[in-house]
Amino acid sequence: MKRISLIIISVLVGVISLLAYLALSYAGSYNVSFMGETLTMSPAEAKDGQSVTFTFRVKNDGARISNVQIRVVEPCNSRGEGTVLRDLTRQVINPGINTYRVTGTFRAPAGDKTGVSISLLDRSGPALPAPVITGSGYRQLEPASYKLGRYVPLI
16 A cells, blocks of 8 residues: 555656656746747938837747747847837737837947847746847947848848
């Protein structure tokens, strides 16, 4: 009888461990991709202090995601560090293709901060830093007129 109880407890611990592993591995994965070629800046050429709108699309091949924060950093360096142009909270990513427009005040690039970066963050839980759902990566701002550089896909 003692041996049967020990076997049952061992099986239950194994099942609970497996379920915990599956829950943790699923929690950090998102079926969302940033459609880099769709990122545009309006007006196409901006000056310091001017209002600009970044428009972009993301594709969601999974379930609806709520409580998303969209963060646009401009100007930023190649690591995405810089000045937050705008934070939009309580956004939703529905299944399919989603289009977003984020408006803020343009700041002229300086030093190593010569680009823009957009991140979609999962704010549904207490985790800090918030998990990144998807992002644009670093996009260079072309000098002189500071227009958005050409999209170059990662290989």
